[in-house]
Amino acid sequence: MRIGELSERSGLSRDAIRFYERIGLVGSQRSPNGYREFGAETVPWLDYVRTAQRLGFSLAEIGRHGEELRESPDSAEALSALFAEKIALVDAKMAELAALREELADRAGTGCPLRPDGS
């Protein structure tokens, strides 16, 4: 599929996709005319990228994770270990959020929360 279709299907702009290609986050073949050709798997991959990104991972991190996954010998064990790592990362983030949530809930009880003024 060419960049326009991928753009529509992924919800990302053409420019963003070209940018992602430059930084190695997505790959593509080139048609004889120079047009980029993307495989169908690129759509779920970009979905994943967007999700991970919205959750606070940088493109560099996401790219590294993807590379690690691709470079791992595809024995189920190694793969599982990598996923376990990523899941631990996600769990850590969730724990932080839970802490923030509690902090908010706690302060909801007290009189004077969260004052940015230095007064």
Next chain:
Amino acid sequence: MRIGELSERSGLSRDAIRFYERIGLVGSQRSPNGYREFGAETVPWLDYVRTAQRLGFSLAEIGRHGEELRESPDSAEALSALFAEKIALVDAKMAELAALREELADRAGTGCPLRPDGS
């Protein structure tokens, strides 16, 4: 307290604190000599800012939340409502993380996950 002490106590650079002041994220009094004077509450506030930021909130969002909280009539009900809102936001983020976690876990089972290449 002056900016140096606040910097040490909050773990933020002086420059970052000055930047936060410029964008209205922290307030300060000025001593006759022009030095910034920060109140003790600024430390937990900056802690909160850092946490919220690490969890994906922009400084603008954090500032807006803080303002809303300060501007709310300090009746316990209004305050609680605001906190409930923020907590819902946090909950939404947690749900997203849970979904990502599941996606990762699911793919851990399948053979070929997450391929950025358009091949």
Next chain:
DNA sequence: CTTGACCTTGGAGCGCACTCCACTGTTTAC
């Protein structure tokens, strides 16, 4: 009364993640 640590204000620069633009080439539809 100087030294040094602290503070001030601009303003420039940087890394990230794009976006926009101008100009050019290719393909498709009528």
Next chain:
DNA sequence: GTAAACAGTGGAGTGCGCTCCAAGGTCAAG
């Protein structure tokens, strides 16, 4: 065959969240 819709490149610009720097003012210790 020409117009529209698509593709390509390079480079500038943007907003965020800072960092770094130069030039200077303030203040306590020796």
